[in-house]
Amino acid sequence: MPSVSTGAVLSPIHLFLEADIVVKLVMIGLLLASLWTWTIIIGFALKVSSLRKEMQRFETDYREADDFDEFHRRAAGRDQPIARVFAAGVSEWRRSTAGKTIDREGTRERLATAMGATVAMEIDRISDRLNFLATVGSVAPFVGLFGTVWGIMRSFTGIAAAQSSSLAVVAPGIAEALFATAIGLFAAIPAVIAYNRYSHAVNRVEARLNRFADGFHATLSRRLEMEG
Amino acid sequence: MDRSERIGLGVSIAAHAAVFAALSLSLLKTPPQETPKAIPIEISLADKVGLESTAPVVSQEELAAKKSPVEAPVEPESAPPPAPDPQPQPKPQPAPPEPRPAPQPKPQPPQPKPAPAEKPQPKPKPAPAEKPQPAKPEKPSKPAPPSKAAPAKSSDAASKSAATGSERRPAKPTGNLAGLDLGRSNNRTNSTALANPASKASAEEVASFRGLIARQIQPCANRQVTPGPGAERIRILVRLSFNPDGSLAGNPDITGVQGNDASNGRYVDRVKDLAIATFKGCTPIRGLPANLYAVPGGWKSLAFSYKLPG
Numbered sequence: 001m002p003s004v005s006t007g008a009v010l011s012p013i014h015l016f017l018e019a020d021i022v023v024k025l026v027m028i029g030l031l032l033a034s035l036w037t038w039t040i041i042i043g044f045a046l047k048v049s050s051l052r053k054e055m056q057r058f059e060t061d062y063r064e065a066d067d068f069d070e071f072h073r074r075a076a077g078r079d080q081p082i083a084r085v086f087a088a089g090v091s092e093w094r095r096s097t098a099g100k101t102i103d104r105e106g107t108r109e110r111l112a113t114a115m116g117a118t119v120a121m122e123i124d125r126i127s128d129r130l131n132f133l134a135t136v137g138s139v140a141p142f143v144g145l146f147g148t149v150w151g152i153m154r155s156f157t158g159i160a161a162a163q164s165s166s167l168a169v170v171a172p173g174i175a176e177a178l179f180a181t182a183i184g185l186f187a188a189i190p191a192v193i194a195y196n197r198y199s200h201a202v203n204r205v206e207a208r209l210n211r212f213a214d215g216f217h218a219t220l221s222r223r224l225e226m227e228g
Numbered sequence: 229m230d231r232s233e234r235i236g237l238g239v240s241i242a243a244h245a246a247v248f249a250a251l252s253l254s255l256l257k258t259p260p261q262e263t264p265k266a267i268p269i270e271i272s273l274a275d276k277v278g279l280e281s282t283a284p285v286v287s288q289e290e291l292a293a294k295k296s297p298v299e300a301p302v303e304p305e306s307a308p309p310p311a312p313d314p315q316p317q318p319k320p321q322p323a324p325p326e327p328r329p330a331p332q333p334k335p336q337p338p339q340p341k342p343a344p345a346e347k348p349q350p351k352p353k354p355a356p357a358e359k360p361q362p363a364k365p366e367k368p369s370k371p372a373p374p375s376k377a378a379p380a381k382s383s384d385a386a387s388k389s390a391a392t393g394s395e396r397r398p399a400k401p402t403g404n405l406a407g408l409d410l411g412r413s414n415n416r417t418n419s420t421a422l423a424n425p426a427s428k429a430s431a432e433e434v435a436s437f438r439g440l441i442a443r444q445i446q447p448c449a450n451r452q453v454t455p456g457p458g459a460e461r462i463r464i465l466v467r468l469s470f471n472p473d474g475s476l477a478g479n480p481d482i483t484g485v486q487g488n489d490a491s492n493g494r495y496v497d498r499v500k501d502l503a504i505a506t507f508k509g510c511t512p513i514r515g516l517p518a519n520l521y522a523v524p525g526g527w528k529s530l531a532f533s534y535k536l537p538g
Contacts, residue, residue, distance in 0.1 A: 012251045031244070038240030043233035050232070129233075 012179070019176040020154045026147030026180050033136050034187035040129045041194040048201050051126070054080045055208055062086070062212075068219065081122035085209055088118040089216050097227065104224050111220055115213040122209060127202045130195060137192035144184020151177025273432075283427065429525035437520060437527050441513050448510035450537055452502045458492030460536040464503040469529050472521050475512035480504050483531065503534035 016027055058080060065071035072090045075083055092114040096107040155173025162169050429437075454460055465484035469477040480503070488496045520526040 012248055035237075035240055035244055038243060039233060039237040041236065042239045043230075043236030046232035046235060047230075 015176050015179040023147045023151045030183040037191045055082045058082045085118045089115045119209045123206045133191045133195035140184045140188035144181040147180025148177040429520045445510045448506045455495045455498045459495035461487040462499045463487045464534040466532050474516050480507045
């Protein structure tokens, strides 16, 4: 039952404690969502920036290397998406050229498929958390709205019980209810912004991995002709 | 959860805690603006200046009978004052008799005589301001009674005049005016006309008791159902006669009908009945001011106009 508060301050603790149990659950859920959203946002920002640096360094090393077999020995241990794409290409190359006869067309296709699959897998792993941002961005406002509707319903019941419609009776309950929507928007807005930005970032990483895979495929293809 | 996500979790927890603390400690709170408080002003619609006096009329009743009972108690009380009062010159004449407080029994025998003195008394009363003038002409006629009334009477007069006011002293030594003075001063409080009806109901009083009646009639008026379209345009003029207890003295009189036309003419009789039923249903009226019953403009007989709700 919302009671008339004397000091009308925007204190989250006060608003939380005064709220109904359902609204409290909604608030807690939204707060956790907001916490996890920001964890993802910050973690993803760190991950993408380090990913770019690693890709930059790996591509530089790759261009400077004379022989990809020798480069593979150095770089195979790197725990990086681009290194795994490279490793997938090399291992497929080795398997395809191990036999006595070489099917050049078949080898090219297998190389492209193997590296494409690795790129897709790496992108999946990178964008693993982004779906949570999308979910929070689209659902949190509705959850907050649910808390608000519930709180306002409770507050109207309180009005009926108190037989008084003065603003002093109505206002605290509605303020507490609206606090749920505020938390919902607080969680949703950064989530939506981050989701759009990071989708773009993931697309760029994917394009870059694909470019590297295409370049490596071209190198292997040339070598295949020379070996034949 | 890898390293970057652990960092992210730590940072986001810290940031949420910071926002939470900032809001809790109301660091972002703007000081509430001072809104001027609405001061309720009482508006009185009463007309402070009545065009006609509503004060009670001074009673014209005769006062003589009251003098005798009143005079006796007054005398001992008023005896002490004469001593400090003798500043005015007229006093010296009554002063000699004063040493005789014993003759108190004497004043009583003479009192039957002041009864004939009633005639002069009514004159001063209607217009207190004029008193000094009629009082003087009386002196010539009185000198005879004073001789009979004895000096005790004059001591009465002196003491009385000392109590009431020193301006009228010149008239007092004649003695007979003592009764006049006493009569006037006591009459105001003891007259049978004490519960003076107001001479006239003022405009604000009329508005007040008419509003009172209208409020108590309203519930009955709200109960009436319109007999048909257009009936609510009919106004029935009614004259109500009240008993002093607020009940109706007889049926309300229909004194006129307004607003009836071809479209609602057939409802007139019905609305008249409703009007009578309304006024009879919610009487007696409680709380009407008793002193405004029979005065001009009072509520003994009132004209109201009745109209169906809507």
